[in-house]
Amino acid sequence: MKILVTGAAGFIGMTTSLRLLARGDEVVGLDNLNDYYEVSLKESRLARLTGLPGFRFVKLDVGDRAGMEKLFADEKFDKVIHLAAQAGVRYSLQNPHAYVDSNLVGFTNILEGCRHNKVAHLVYASSSSVYGGNTKMPFSEHDSVDHPVSLYAATKKANELMAHTYSHLFGLPTTGLRFFTVYGPWGRPDMALFLFTKAILEGRPIDVFNFGNMQRDFTYIDDIVEGVIRVLDRTAAVNPAYDAISADPATSNAPYRVFNIGNNNPVQLLDFIGAIEKALGMPAEKRLLPLQDGDVPATYADTSLLNDWVGFVPATPIQEGVDRFIAWYRDYYKV
Template sequence: MNILVTGAAGFIGFHLSKRLLAQGYHVIGVDNLNEYYDIRLKKERLKLLEKHNHFKFFKIDLANQDLINSIFEEKAIKIVINLAAQAGVRYSLHNPHSYVHSNLFGFMNILEACRHYQVEHLIYASSSSVYGANSKVPFSTTDSVDHPVSLYAATKKSNELMAHTYSHLFNIPTTGLRFFTVYGPWGRPDMAYYSFTRDIMEGNKIKVFNYGDMSRDFTYIDDIIEGILRLLNNPPQSNSEWDKENPEPSSSNAPYKIYNIGNNNPVKLMVFIHILEKLIGKKAKVEFLPMQPGDVKETYADITDLQENIGFSPTTTLETGLGYFVDWYKKFHLKDQLK
């Protein structure tokens, strides 16, 4: 089976493509290799994927409708996993147009291709950021998410609405995944765990926002990938019990479903930093700062429907996952492999 993975050179896309190839799937990878973070890291990921005979890569921007359609037509795509997006909450304050270009125009082209080329299942990345101004925790997929606090979050909420429309109009099974602070080897350098590791090792100050009074539901990359794989051949069905007079947000009378994928165990930021210090063997120099615009104080995933529907819960502890990351970081960066 040919599976299209967009954002294949990205953090999650790379790990997912590796697992799919190991299971015998043919993976068609798409990525525009933008320079949001060091492109050399993306190319190193691709080098590993391109060692597989069943991996084919196309450098394409999702906003290019003609090229996207040509891949669907040529490769007979059956399942699409859309992970390509302009990421980052803070960056969206400075470069909002890139989010509209990638996350809205690009996703629109994926939906249209799924419509015209009879795709059997579309899985796409949403984000815990959609919970925005919500203060009730844990965040549940049954909660309203109508108050985003960043443009990035607004585009992810828009993706969910767009997907539902196509599920309703064209009977395309769509599964949206709200990821919660994904971390691990080969990760994104703009994420706190990555930049903190670098700065602690180099003796630089780390910037800790809201004066350290924050919590995150850190989720190890292997748990994210396992969740995706279990959903791969379990496309959503119409929910016959869905009530139009009391509509439940995460399902529908269309073949549509939203899941949280998080560790279901938020960790305070200062605890996270202490774990990193212990693993690195060096004390952090901390600069405490006020809350950044677009940030939220806490994320915490309710994963009840993920547990009930596919029998899955993440299992990797933060100490274990960060240990794997720090080991990778030392091997990869300290040997100057990005030169």
């Protein structure tokens, strides 16, 4: 298949592209290489893809309407994996327009490209952040997600709604994947594992929010990618049992699906820090702070729907995943 992967120089995008290329797909990787975090890391990820048979890179912003229209018209993709987005909950408090340009305008350009060029399946990144103020655990796709607590989360919920509209109006099969705290080698520098590791190695204290009373359903990168690929290969379909009177947010009478991809095993933040300390062989100096605006105290994925759909659920143990990240970090940064 010929597959467009947006955000190909990103953490998930690079790893997904490698998996697709390894099985023989043709991948067109798109990224704007913005400076939200160090561009050199994005370039290093991209270097792992460049030169591999079947891979081509296009530097383009998904918010560029004319550029995206031309790309879709020229390439005639079979399927699309849309991972490009302005990421980060806290950054959205200071830079809201970046989220509108990328996550709303950019997603509209993706939908329009798929619609007008007969793309067989659009798989796109949503986020566990859509659960917002929900306190019922574990988070289920059957639950309402109408109370986001950050603009980032609101844009991801909007993406799900926009996708459903295109599935309903134009018969475009769309599948949204709610990722739960992805971590692992080549990860993002703004994420906790990266920040904690860097600070501990440099002898600086780490900021531990909500005074350490946080839980996250940390999900290892290889598990995320396995889920993405399996979902890509099973095209979203109408739910024949869908009942519009008692509407289920997870499915529809259109070819639309939404799934959690999480480890189904929330970990206390202090235990996560303990896994980092063990892998580094160094203690962390902790600076306990209140919960930040836009953050939620806990995430926990119900993965039963994903298992029913593609026969897979993430299961990499935290210590194993953290050990792999630390080994990569020490090698990449030579520390």
